Every structure is written in structure tokens, then in C-alpha cells.
Amino acid sequence: MNSFGARDTLKVGDKSYQIYRLDAVPNTEKLPYSLKVLAENLLRNEDGSNITKDHIEAIANWDPKAEPSIEIQYTPARVVMQDFTGVPCIVDLATMREAIGDLGGKAEKVNPLAPADLVIDHSVIADLFGTADSFERNVEIEYQRNGERYQFLRWGQGAFRDFKVVPPGTGIVHQVNIEYLASVVMERDGVAYPDTCVGTDSHTTMVNGLGVLGWGVGGIEAEAAMLGQPVSMLIPRVVGFKLTGEIQPGVTATDVVLTVTEMLRKHGVVGKFVEFYGEGVAEVPLANRATLGNMSPEFGSTAAIFPIDEETISYLRFTGRNEEQLALVEAYAKEQGMWHDPSHEPAFSEYLELNLSDVVPSIAGPKRPQDRIALSDAKSTFRAQIGDYVGDDPDKKEYSKLDEAVDESFPASDPGALENGHADDAPKFESAAAHAKGRVSNPVRVKSGDRGDFELDHGAVVIAAVTSCTNTSNPEVMLGAALLARNAVEKGLASKPWVKTTMAPGSQVVHDYYEKAGLWPYLEKLGFYLVGYGCTTCIGNSGPLPEEISKAINDNDLSVAAVLSGNRNFEGRINPDVKMNYLASPPLVVAYALAGTMDFDFENQPLGTDK
Structure with a gap:
């Protein structure tokens, strides 16, 4: 269906893409970036039953101050999984095939409808450490422990369409997602649309730093999404988090994210989207944005997203995406009003602000x-x-006897006597109690x-x-x-x-x-x-x-x-x-x-x- 006549063509270079224009729906220009992504999702997937004209109008006319009450059906573009929670999903798909076969159907017809990627990252244990062969030995032990699981996943990659496995010893799912899997704007069957995802891990939100809306869900929801079914959700409240100033020398992204975690936990953002905006956004490198997005579960929020801007494009280029993809991302974001404009302040449900120059080194x-x-x-x-x-x-x-001896010695830098010997003839001895007085x-x-x-x-x-x-x-x-x-x-x-x-x-x-x-x-x-x-x-x-x-x-x-x-x-x-x-x-x-x-x-x- 196309109740708003939103279907249109976007020409980028020599290629043309079909898009669903947000400006065909009144009031969408006022929405925060994250809700624009949801609005486009509903517009593109309108079917008259699960998603109707009323649902689209409800999100377009979103009241920032209202408590969430309107349920919508969000259809993620793809699914990302890690091995602990992803293996049961593939087991279920295999079981479905077996059941279809038993009923006389064609088992090979059971396939994911949404692309799914599984990254094996949760099984490696740091058994060996401190030696040059630690990595090789740990991977070897990992394969010994998980041989049957890995064989099954390898079978699954060959058996199912649109299902890929990133093998052990490659990386962590969320980092692989931002560096390789995420496209920011996807293209399928000639249609361009925002990259969105759900994942079987709570820190799926790391991809929010790239402007990709996504969060962690349970295994059943992930399976449903793989089979093309929407995720039911309430239109959320959106907390606007304004960033100003610049990070001071000696302060890291970790210090910023721990400060933001403290602020958002005190404020209360459970069940809400957090969206970063303001002049300071341009000063936040993409890697820092990914760190902030990653900690969304620790904030308590469903998502913690940054909009698309020049920094997004720079990161995509830096990580090897092709120029055609970069041109599509920029053209699409600008055409749909999703490109970050620091002078424009969307309507938010709640507001917080952090001057990055106030952040100090922290643990x-x-x-x-x-x-x-x-x-x-x-x-x-x-x-x-x-x-x-x-x-x-x-x-x-x-406090320790060693420290007592140090305190009584002079000068202060002289080592104290140990319990079982004297400083003069004792070998070098390290103590975690060396300064325990008090x-x-x-x-x-x-x-x-x-x-x-x-x-x-x-x-x-x-x-x-x-x-x-x-x-x-x-x-x-x-x-x-x-x-x-x-x-x-x-x-x-x-x-x-x-x-x-x-x-x-x-x-x-x-x-x-x-x-x-x-x-x-x-x-x-x-x-x-x-x-x-x-x-x-x-x-x-x-x-x-x-x-x-x-x-x-x-x-x-x-x-x-x-x-x-x-x-x-x-x-x-x-x-x-x-x-x-x-x-x-x-x-x-x-x-x-x-x-x-x-x-x-x-x-x-x-x-x-x-x-």
C-alpha cells in the first residue's frame, strides 16, 4: 500500500533508487532522527493490516510529552547474532525444515527473509596469557570445546540463504557490525531505505553510533525478525542529549561514556530512546559515538543514537566502504531530512546537556x-x-608490617626490612601492601x-x-x-x-x-x-x-x-x-x-x- 503517495525515485550518480519520501507525510520534519527512521519503516511496510495509515499518522503526530501508548510494528532490515544466543535460533530453523519435510513439504523453502549474520565471539576464554602463543593456544582450546557447535553453524551457513557466519578468532559482533556489516542505508530490489537491525545481544546498540537504529532482543523476537515478522513496540519517549564543548587533553571516550552513564542512570531512561544532538556532535569522532552507543544498556535506554553527518561518511570511507555506497548514504540522508543540522533542534520528550570540556578522567x-x-x-x-x-x-x-618498616626508615625511599630477611640481601620483592597504612x-x-x-x-x-x-x-x-x-x-x-x-x-x-x-x-x-x-x-x-x-x-x-x-x-x-x-x-x-x-x-x- 502507499496511502500517502510516498513512493518516489532518488537518482544518485548513474543509479536510480526507489524511496519512500518522509515529506509526503505532514509533520515528520519535526521528529527526532530516531523516530524518522521508524516513520520511514512504517511507511515502506504499510500493508493495511499490521501497519495502517493510522499508525503512520500516529508517529508523524507524535506528542513528545505523552506517555507511550500507541503500539506499532517495526520491521528491522537485518538481524545480527552472537554464538551463545544465535545457535538456538539456527537450531529452530533447522527444526522447522525437519517438520516441513515430515509434512511432505519442501524443507529448503525455510530460509531467513531478513539477512542474518552470526559472529562467533562469546566462546573464547583467556585460559592462556602472557606468552607469544597465547592466542593460538586459546583458539585451539576453543575449537576443542565447541567443535560440534561450530560444525553445525558451518552447515547452517551452507544450508540457509541470507545467513552468514563470521568464524572464531575474527572479532566481536558489535565491532564487526560497525566496521563491516552495517551499511547505514541499505538497498534491496532497487529500494533504498535506512539500515536497521535487531540483535541477540544487548550491546547491539553500538551500531547506533553509526546512525543505524538497532537494539538487543530475545531469541524468539530475533527468529521472528529473520522470518520477516515485525517487532511489536510502543512509540517511545525520546530523550535529547545535547553535547557542547570539546573533550580536554588527557580525557578519553571512556571517561565521557562513564559520565554519560552516571547522568542517564540518575535521570531515568528505561524504555526510552536517547538521541545525541547539538553543536558538539560534530566534535565527537565516530569511534567515540560507537562507545557511547554501546553503553545504551548500561544507561537503561533502548537505544542511544547519533544522526548521520560528515563524520559518518568519513568513517564509512575509512573502513573501506565503496564510493557508491557513500554517495547513496549522503544523498538519501539529505533527501529524507535525516542529515544532522546542528542549528535545528527537534522536539524531544526530555532534555539533558553535557559540556564535554567538563569531563574528567574516571573509572x-x-x-x-x-x-x-x-x-x-x-x-x-x-x-x-x-x-x-x-x-x-x-x-x-x-596496615602491613612491610609498610610499618618503610614508615620507620629514613630516608623514605629506603626499602624496609622483610619478615624473612633484610633489605640488603633480599631479592627484589613486590608487595601489594606496600602503602597500606591507614x-x-x-x-x-x-x-x-x-x-x-x-x-x-x-x-x-x-x-x-x-x-x-x-x-x-x-x-x-x-x-x-x-x-x-x-x-x-x-x-x-x-x-x-x-x-x-x-x-x-x-x-x-x-x-x-x-x-x-x-x-x-x-x-x-x-x-x-x-x-x-x-x-x-x-x-x-x-x-x-x-x-x-x-x-x-x-x-x-x-x-x-x-x-x-x-x-x-x-x-x-x-x-x-x-x-x-x-x-x-x-x-x-x-x-x-x-x-x-x-x-x-x-x-x-x-x-x-x-x-
Whole structure:
């Protein structure tokens, strides 16, 4: 059906595309970008039953202040999946084929109607770390554990039309989505329309940074979408988030997203779209937009989207999309009123504003993404919170004997005497309790064959993981981490021996630019060897800690920490031995590996002294 006479032709270069013009429907020009995408979706899929003229008029006449009450049928253009939640979907399709065959029908007719891509990223575990062959060994173990599942998915790719599988060891679904799968404007059967998607993972919203509307759904909804069925939803409220100013030197996209998470959690955006707008949008690189979109589930919102602009086109060109596609995206967005105009302020249900120049370096934790801590307050906040994790241990000491010896020595830089020897004849000995005065402390001596002897304590950082599509998709923070590693190595610094250091990018692109920049050796020198291209630590696949460290933690009830460049840090999620989990930018992950403890003041304490 075409109740509004919206079908028209758009000529781009030598090609012509059929489009459904939004300006054929009165009042759509006032809508936020995200609702324009939904309006076009309804206009193009109008059938007189599921989607009627009334539904289209309802979204065109959307009242920003009204509570959601009107149900619409949204038809996503494609489906993205990861292996944990995607495998059951393919099992169901195979079962449908079997049932059709049993009934005498043609089983091969059962195929996805919407293109579906499955990226295998959730199965790799960082079992091996700290060695040059960690990646190869972890992939080998992954195939041993998941051989039958992978064989089934390979069969599925050959058996079903419009279904593709990205193999293990390639990348994380959301990063692969923005770098390769997403097109921003799709073309099928001569019709051009906005790229939209649903995914079987909550962080599908990362693609919102590219201007693609999409979010995570359950397996049944994803299967329905694959079979061409719409997703039922209420027309949502849209929160306008105005960005002004510029990010200051030393502040990263991670710091911005943790600040935004804190703001939106306080405001309350559950069930709502968040849309970024304003003059500051142009100052936000696409990689930073993807980081913000990725954290939409942590905000509580359904989606957190940026409109299309020159930065979108630049990123598409940077990631290898062809010029014909770039021309289509720009021409379509401008024709449909979807191109970002910073001088135009759409109507929103609610408004928030952030001056990017006010953002400061931050971490979040120890158990919720919205619990942002300014880096300058990290040590004092840790000290204020550690008592909640230690509990009433009658054997706990206020601070360590090693620290007491240091306090009584003069000058202050002289090492104190150890319990089992003297400073003069003792080998180099690292302690997580070295500056524990003023807080609860329970230093535990650990003997490790390949790591030497050292001392664990409450607050020791036992996992430092550069991981997750949230941050590894961002070259700025990834290069920042590598440059910090280079500078540390050149000064003779090293990661603390109790820290499990892992590097798991969301894309092989990271490996390529590290190699071309000559930065890999510095990361490896600090123990950040490649362990896999997948979710790893971010979803709890951190792998076991070294046996002697795990035993010391559990035997002495130590409250230790993980620092990761991920998106979630709920208690018990990262590793069963670790109670406190902190989200941080990749450079700060490297910094905490060097510090070895959360009881550290980066503004006033040196990470070390050069040799």
C-alpha cells in the first residue's frame, strides 16, 4: 500500500533508487532522527493490516510529552547474532525444515527473509596469557570445546540463504557490525531505505553510533525478525542529549561514556530512546559515538543514537566502504531530512546537556557501571569502600608490617626490612601492601615459580584486561594504551607479578595498526599478549587465575580487584575469585597493571622510577 503517495525515485550518480519520501507525510520534519527512521519503516511496510495509515499518522503526530501508548510494528532490515544466543535460533530453523519435510513439504523453502549474520565471539576464554602463543593456544582450546557447535553453524551457513557466519578468532559482533556489516542505508530490489537491525545481544546498540537504529532482543523476537515478522513496540519517549564543548587533553571516550552513564542512570531512561544532538556532535569522532552507543544498556535506554553527518561518511570511507555506497548514504540522508543540522533542534520528550570540556578522567566501580569515580578520588574512594568487602575478619591488620618498616626508615625511599630477611640481601620483592597504612590490610606471601615471590593484599589488581568492543573499537584509546606501555618499558617499568594481563581486541584491525606502529613489543613486554579476538574478560571469560594466586585469595579471604576496559562490572561477573571490578579506559588498564593495586593515587604517586 502507499496511502500517502510516498513512493518516489532518488537518482544518485548513474543509479536510480526507489524511496519512500518522509515529506509526503505532514509533520515528520519535526521528529527526532530516531523516530524518522521508524516513520520511514512504517511507511515502506504499510500493508493495511499490521501497519495502517493510522499508525503512520500516529508517529508523524507524535506528542513528545505523552506517555507511550500507541503500539506499532517495526520491521528491522537485518538481524545480527552472537554464538551463545544465535545457535538456538539456527537450531529452530533447522527444526522447522525437519517438520516441513515430515509434512511432505519442501524443507529448503525455510530460509531467513531478513539477512542474518552470526559472529562467533562469546566462546573464547583467556585460559592462556602472557606468552607469544597465547592466542593460538586459546583458539585451539576453543575449537576443542565447541567443535560440534561450530560444525553445525558451518552447515547452517551452507544450508540457509541470507545467513552468514563470521568464524572464531575474527572479532566481536558489535565491532564487526560497525566496521563491516552495517551499511547505514541499505538497498534491496532497487529500494533504498535506512539500515536497521535487531540483535541477540544487548550491546547491539553500538551500531547506533553509526546512525543505524538497532537494539538487543530475545531469541524468539530475533527468529521472528529473520522470518520477516515485525517487532511489536510502543512509540517511545525520546530523550535529547545535547553535547557542547570539546573533550580536554588527557580525557578519553571512556571517561565521557562513564559520565554519560552516571547522568542517564540518575535521570531515568528505561524504555526510552536517547538521541545525541547539538553543536558538539560534530566534535565527537565516530569511534567515540560507537562507545557511547554501546553503553545504551548500561544507561537503561533502548537505544542511544547519533544522526548521520560528515563524520559518518568519513568513517564509512575509512573502513573501506565503496564510493557508491557513500554517495547513496549522503544523498538519501539529505533527501529524507535525516542529515544532522546542528542549528535545528527537534522536539524531544526530555532534555539533558553535557559540556564535554567538563569531563574528567574516571573509572567506575566496584560493582556498577553507573558508579563513576573521578580518577583523582580513586584511592580515597577505594579506601572508603574496602571495609564493605573485607567484612569482620578478626585477623585483619590495619596496615602491613612491610609498610610499618618503610614508615620507620629514613630516608623514605629506603626499602624496609622483610619478615624473612633484610633489605640488603633480599631479592627484589613486590608487595601489594606496600602503602597500606591507614586501611585494612592482610598481606599474604605467595611463592610462584615463574613470577617469583610477592605479597598479595586487599585491593590488589589481579586482572588487567584490555577487552570489549566498547573500547577496543576506538583507535585513540587503544593507541593511548600502547603509547603508555612504550613509555613505561623505556623507563624500565613492569607490570606487577600478580596481575593477569590480557589483550583481546574486538577486531583484527587493532592488531594491524599496532603492528604497523611498532607498538606490539611494548605491550607484550608488560604482559599484554594477544589472547583472542572475542569478548573474553568482559563477559566473564577471563579464564582462571594462576593456581597459587587463586589459592592465596581464597585461603585468606582477600578482596582483590579486576580492571577492564569493558561495559559491565557486576559482582562475581568477571572472575569467581575477584570481588571488586572497575571499568576503565585501556590506558588506565595498563596503568593499573603497573600500579598493581587500587590503593594508588595517580596524581601524587609515581608508577615507578626509571632505571
